[in-house]
Amino acid sequence: MxxxxxxxxxxxxxxxxxxxxxxxxxxxxxxxxxxxxxxxxxxxxxxxxxxxxxxxxxxxxxxxxxxxxxxxxxxxxxxxxxxxxxxxxxxxxxxxxxxxxxxxxxxxxxxxxxxxxxxxxxxxxxxxxxPIEGMCSPLMNPGKWYFFTTVEGDDSDKVNLRYLHDCDPAVNFSAVPDEKYNDTFLGIEGKEYNPKNNFVHELKGETFGLTFGFRENDFKWPGAHNATILMIYSLQDQPSEFSLEIAGENMPIFDPVNCASNKWHMYNQTVPINLNSISDLKFNIHVNVIGKKSIEIDYLAVCLN
Missing domain, CATH: 2.60.40 (Immunoglobulin-like)
Incomplete structure (x- = not known):
């Protein structure tokens, strides 16, 4: 360029x-x-x-x-x-x-x-x-869902980010950006949720952490003030340590009632953010569960407004 x-x-x-x-x-x-x-x-x-x-x-x-x-x-x-x-x-x-x-x-x-x-x-x-049409990074449009392009942390080498792009077709996201916070069980009319190519990490009584993000040139920063995380997850036990962060801001943790259910749930939460670069838009998951349990993620996306 x-x-x-x-x-x-x-x-x-x-x-x-x-x-x-x-x-x-x-x-x-x-x-x-x-x-x-x-x-x-x-x-x-x-x-x-x-x-x-x-x-x-x-x-x-x-x-x-x-x-x-x-x-x-x-x-x-x-x-x-x-x-x-x-x-x-x-x-x-x-x-x-x-x-x-x-x-x-x-x-x-x-x-x-x-x-x-x-x-x-x-x-x-x-x-x-x-200088040339098409050489500049595209703008990350507010109100649209985007998938993370980088991942770091425990078992990051085993995370195929494309596995987090799809989910059970029975899940309808059309109204999600306008809905209030929810951390709800997924399943329609008693049918079980069918995960796609989901990520699985065995929790062996050790702290587990992943950081999802973007490269500097992936997108142009739109100057957004809020970020929404949409995630489909399953956690087999209540964690002894647990935190979620987006761009350095704390997010509400999963509903404790859902953590020990061994069922699939949808997490949808929005928090205010303050940053100037797409490379600073990082989503952190930190969790520790006593016992040999696992955490699974089938879908993960972010939306800016």
Missing amino acids: GQVLIAGITFSALAIVGVVLFAQEGPEYTPQIEIQQRVDASSDILYLKHSGGESLSFSDLDLIVIIDGNKKVLTEEEIQGCTGKNSWSLGDVIEIDLYKTWGVHLDSDNCVDVFLVDRGSKQLIQKATM
């Missing part, structure tokens, strides 16, 4: 169709505009060049820049200050000093998205992602 961001990058052409709505009656006028853009990480400058087509007044344009999920909007006055003109014509370059304008320093890991929006109609004219 870094080789695309250095100075001297060849402009990449974009064909942009602008939509201008006039107050008078008649067909919509659609100017044809070609834009070239590049980012120079060494100087923190974003360049947008008008390389063909008709002029566009800055009073008709909203220019939005999103850097790693942080939205910045360039005002009409700021655009004029970058060009010294009131409109964008052939050969004109909008040169945005990201550090001078917003205090942003770029590096090879940054993802820069540019949106050109027609101010009158609020319609998107064009979106461009730099």
Whole structure:
């Protein structure tokens, strides 16, 4: 990615169709505009060049820049200050000093998205992602369930994370994000819950701990304030030690009544979090049971809001 961001990058052409709505009656006028853009990480400058087509007044344009999920909007006055003109014509370059304008320093890991929006109609004219479309980490969307990509701790080498992606088809998660906390027995009309490729760890009177997480480049952090853990588990005995944490915040433990049932239950709990990186979104399980019992996990996912 870094080789695309250095100075001297060849402009990449974009064909942009602008939509201008006039107050008078008649067909919509659609100017044809070609834009070239590049980012120079060494100087923190974003360049947008008008390389063909008709002029566009800055009073008709909203220019939005999103850097790693942080939205910045360039005002009409700021655009004029970058060009010294009131409109964008052939050969004109909008040169945005990201550090001078917003205090942003770029590096090879940054993802820069540019949106050109027609101010009158609020319609998107064009979106461009730099350095290359598809090279930036995807945003972790709030309200969607995600599976952890890393695991550390006891028996972590025996944990196949894909085994925690599925469960008995009889379980319906469609309403789970909106439901209140529950730690309930799974089984419909007296039928037993049928686990899929579940993880099993034998508890031999020793402390057991696993930490699930994400790699830094797996997703872009959405700035969420709450995290929900959804887990399907079975624990054969009440633990003498037990704790659950997400992003360093304590979570309610399993219902003690369920721990000795040797049945499958669904854990669904939300807690507030405060962090700035996806790599800090870690879920910790710490448990100790006296006797030769086991803990099993058939499904594990996290949802941010």
